[in-house]
Amino acid sequence: MSLFFKKLNNADLWNKIQKLRQLIQTEDNFKKRTCWKCGKDLNIYDFLSDNVDFTPEYILKLWQTSILEFHCCECFRYLKINELNSIANELKERKCLFCEASIDIIKFSKFHNYLKIFELRSLWLDSNFQVFCDNLCQRKYYKIYYDFLKKSKLNKEKQLKIKDKN
Numbered sequence: 001m002s003l004f005f006k007k008l009n010n011a012d013l014w015n016k017i018q019k020l021r022q023l024i025q026t027e028d029n030f031k032k033r034t035c036w037k038c039g040k041d042l043n044i045y046d047f048l049s050d051n052v053d054f055t056p057e058y059i060l061k062l063w064q065t066s067i068l069e070f071h072c073c074e075c076f077r078y079l080k081i082n083e084l085n086s087i088a089n090e091l092k093e094r095k096c097l098f099c100e101a102s103i104d105i106i107k108f109s110k111f112h113n114y115l116k117i118f119e120l121r122s123l124w125l126d127s128n129f130q131v132f133c134d135n136l137c138q139r140k141y142y143k144i145y146y147d148f149l150k151k152s153k154l155n156k157e158k159q160l161k162i163k164d165k166n
């Protein structure tokens with residue numbers, strides 16, 4: 001199943017690369033980009049494959065926007081660690097709702113790696129947001145929670161039946 005999806009995604013990426021290539025040929029003033037931090041040459045196709053959800057048109061539009069800063073993979077990773085550290089300064093750790101192990105922002109960001117930095121920050125600082133070590137703790141927690149709800153529902157029904165009889 002996952003292999004099928006992977007193949008599909010690769011085909012999708014390939015189509016987007018082809019489309020992007022055509023778009024670049026019609027672009028009069030195609031930008032040469034370097035990493036804003038270290039000056040390394042950047043490749044628009046790497047940028048596309050890191051952002052496969054974007055259309056080729058949108059990728060090109062971002063690439064051509066002068067006010068945007070682009071970073072190479074290494075600098076981006078470094079930047080992200082710095083941003084995570086500054087979130088940790090606001091709140092150092094949280095506890096897993098299921099096993100009560102302490103979790104830091106690095107671990108949290110790995111579990112929620114689909115989130116952008118500002119989303120990570122707002123969830124991390126939101127005391128109502130349920131924090132877990134991993135999928136396993138999350139699943140166990142909800143299993144106990146739903147079992148509890150089921151039981152208390154059954155109990156209520158029992159009580160109602162008893163009331164009805166009386």
Ligand SMILES: [Zn+2]
Binds near residue numbers: 036038040074
């Ligand atoms: Zn760089």
Ligand SMILES: [Zn+2]
Binds near residue numbers: 097098099134
């Ligand atoms: Zn846990």
